[in-house]
Amino acid sequence: MSIDFSDVHVRLGERDVLRGVTASLSESRVGVVGANGSGKSTLARLINGLAVPTSGSVTVLGLDTRRKGPRIRRDVGFVFTDPDAQIVMPTVAEDVAFSLRRSKLPRAEVEQRVTEVLGRYGLAGHADHPAHHLSGGQKQLLALCSVMVLEPRILVMDEPTTLLDLRHSRQVAALLREMTQQVLVVTHDLPLLAGFDRVLVIDDGRVVADGAPDEAIAFYRKLMA
Numbered sequence: 001m002s003i004d005f006s007d008v009h010v011r012l013g014e015r016d017v018l019r020g021v022t023a024s025l026s027e028s029r030v031g032v033v034g035a036n037g038s039g040k041s042t043l044a045r046l047i048n049g050l051a052v053p054t055s056g057s058v059t060v061l062g063l064d065t066r067r068k069g070p071r072i073r074r075d076v077g078f079v080f081t082d083p084d085a086q087i088v089m090p091t092v093a094e095d096v097a098f099s100l101r102r103s104k105l106p107r108a109e110v111e112q113r114v115t116e117v118l119g120r121y122g123l124a125g126h127a128d129h130p131a132h133h134l135s136g137g138q139k140q141l142l143a144l145c146s147v148m149v150l151e152p153r154i155l156v157m158d159e160p161t162t163l164l165d166l167r168h169s170r171q172v173a174a175l176l177r178e179m180t181q182q183v184l185v186v187t188h189d190l191p192l193l194a195g196f197d198r199v200l201v202i203d204d205g206r207v208v209a210d211g212a213p214d215e216a217i218a219f220y221r222k223l224m225a
């Protein structure tokens with residue numbers, strides 16, 4: 001099983017953010033939906049050990065996130081909601097290349113991989129532009145490039161389309177379909193989940209529905225009505 005939550009509780013301050021989440025996620029495309037503040041981001045952050053359970057356990061690719069966080073983060077790419085938080089270098093190409101700084105790849109190989117990934121995600125013409133001058137949507141694509149250039153085995157995305165216009169949202173949806181990685185996406189963008197294998201609905205820290213997208217989303221709509 002790739003991602004396993006076993007009776008996971010997370011308490012932050014005075015709040016029980018997750019309350020007994022158990023799920024084995026091996027499907028290729030998994031969506032997570034739920035109200036604001038229901039615990040979705042926390043659930044996502046548990047997968048690469050950025051958050052750890054107060055009780056229960058999370059294992060990813062057979063490794064416990066409490067003990068093997070750094071190892072797991074090599075296999076799990078994480079795209080945050082706020083792309084500014086992920087930009088670390090002045091230009092677009094430098095920012096993507098920064099992800100490969102520990103790879104020990106020759107410079108030409110790094111450049112080739114950077115060029116390839118920028119081309120794949122529609123940023124080829126922006127390689128030498130200041131990263132902070134990109135539009136919000138382009139920054140989200142840059143964050144995706146910086147993660148995908150590392151060829152992770154699992155990709156976790158927390159609201160990856162919030163800043164994207166319709167064209168770019170559709171582009172990301174199409175790219176998601178093509179990825180060979182296992183992908184888990186937290187989103188309020190329900191059309192993004194078309195064709196997904198499984199959708200979890202989180203409410204007040206619990207999984208309240210879990211199944212095929214149509215059924216899970218119908219449940220979510222009723223919950224929000």
Ligand SMILES: Nc1ncnc2c1ncn2[C@@H]1O[C@H](COP(=O)(O)OP(=O)(O)OP(=O)(O)O)[C@@H](O)[C@H]1O
Nearest residue numbers: 012013015017034035036037038039040041042043
């Ligand atoms: N470090 C923290 N200390 C205390 N409470 C926290 C902390 N981090 C998150 N929370 C609370 O935990 C709850 C769940 O937060 P989380 O970000 O997981 O929700 P979410 O479902 O992703 O929400 P949204 O859809 O608004 O992004 C929220 O009420 C939030 O205020």
